[in-house]
Amino acid sequence: MRIFVCIKQVPDTETKIKLKADQSSIEESGIKWIVNPYDEFAIEEALKLKEAVGQGQVTLVSVGPKARVVDALRTGLAMGADDALIVDTSTPLDNLLTAQSLAAVIKSEGPPAMIFLGRQSIDMGVSATGPMLAEVLGLPHASLVSKFSHEEGVSRIEREVEGGSKEVLEITGPAVITANKGLNTPRYASLPGIMKAKKKPLKEMSLADLGFNSEQNKVHLTNFKMPPEKPPVKMISGEANQQAQELVKALREEAKVL
């Protein structure tokens, strides 16, 4: 059973974002990079599926600058993935080109039994790569998945839908699954895992190898801005009854949000 997991490396959630002087992007120096937290759920689910089936190969795929993305892939290999593929690009790709590149890699590697991704990356937060990948590969998909099991070619899935509701569905055959929080608890890489990961195969390719180039990006981000400064907080003091009254008054008459 061939299982693919597409992962992205993102700035640590503690990162204080700073912009380049020309506002063309964020300042990347000094950033600590981590595996996108939702992608850890995706890796864990792939490993669990392989264990449940009793055989298989879990392949990680990532698109990004090789120099740093290698660390993210090694983390996933240390968790237990079998091998990794990297599409090296220093120019960030938009969602569609990312999905098209991932699809090209997966096609060249052989037919997937299942593909896992995180529900979204916590940097761009678009949540489009999974469904786009599914469309390019002509596969069904389920996003925001919080429960997954697979038996005899049928996946039983629970996913989040609007308003706190849950949808229960079944998908037959290979599918693209995007992992939500709550799907599982990702395992830590063990020390032997980390040692083994160093010897696991990590294949590298360029966008050109896949027949793409970064000029094909349709989306360009410019003129980065920090959020507008907030005016200083107005503290409301006094005894509780008075505080409540004053707050309600301020919300209605000053802020006019009610």
Place this chain on the structure above:
Amino acid sequence: MNKIFVFCEMSGDRIKKSSLELLTAARKSGHPIVTGALGPGSENLKEFLQNYGVTTHYFNGSAELKHYNPELYSPMVVEMLKSSEASIVLASSSLMNRDLFARVAAKLDLACINDCTELNLQEDDLGLRRPLYSGKCSAQVRIKEDSQRIILMRPNQLPVENFSDSASVELKELAIPSVDLKTVIKEVVKGTSERLDLTEANIIVSGGRGMGGPENFKILEDLADTLGATVGASRAVVDAGWVPHNMQVGQTGKTVAPSLYIACGVSGAIQHLAGMSSSKVIVAINKDPEAPIFQKATYGIVGDVFEIVPKLTEEFKKVLS
């Protein structure tokens, strides 16, 4: 002349407010408007849509489309976009639309920009801006010249206005594609509340570890009921199992931007602030005057949530009834 396609999301037999925001923007732009909607109720919108000057409406009101199945919805929306020949496609950035339009865009080899907070239909580049790093910064978005541009707007960014045109709306019913479905939806388990999703809510009452335990979320529910708000939570509370995951606000939860966000017993960690600091007005109630949440708040109350929140509910009841 740009033609604008507005995808109208249904809630029961009505168009959601977030879609009305887009209809309003489209109507005000003066460009011709075409609409589409799927599922029960989508066949009965003619009278409503003529007020907005809509020229053509694509729909299918079949019960088979009650729940979103990507395998049925995406080819139908692809069909709508092709047939409409619109150059701008607008939809709200809901969970469903983010999913649906990603597939649609990939099928048509188009860009799809979601979660936009700024849109100007008079400008050639549409004046798009979008938050990044869950709101730690934002960027202007430019889309390469293409036949169609798909824009998903974050709810509550644009006003809703009523119009009273009497356009003649041409109705076009689309057939459900006969495909060998791989996806079968078994059931939808309704959430415990009928409230709006966090990402669409105009008011959010949010609780952190300072709430002390799951049983105390009742006092937040009471406040939320009074205000017509949705209840959110910090990750600490979600991880403790007090409330479900879909209530988490923050960088690894939901990014929200309501008009009013009331944080109760939330300390204001960087990951939480990232997800909610673009809210218009933020109220923080915390017993620690040094809590970082106060640095992002519009109004702050240093006090005990168990004392302040019920009083607040009472006070709101008085003035809102």
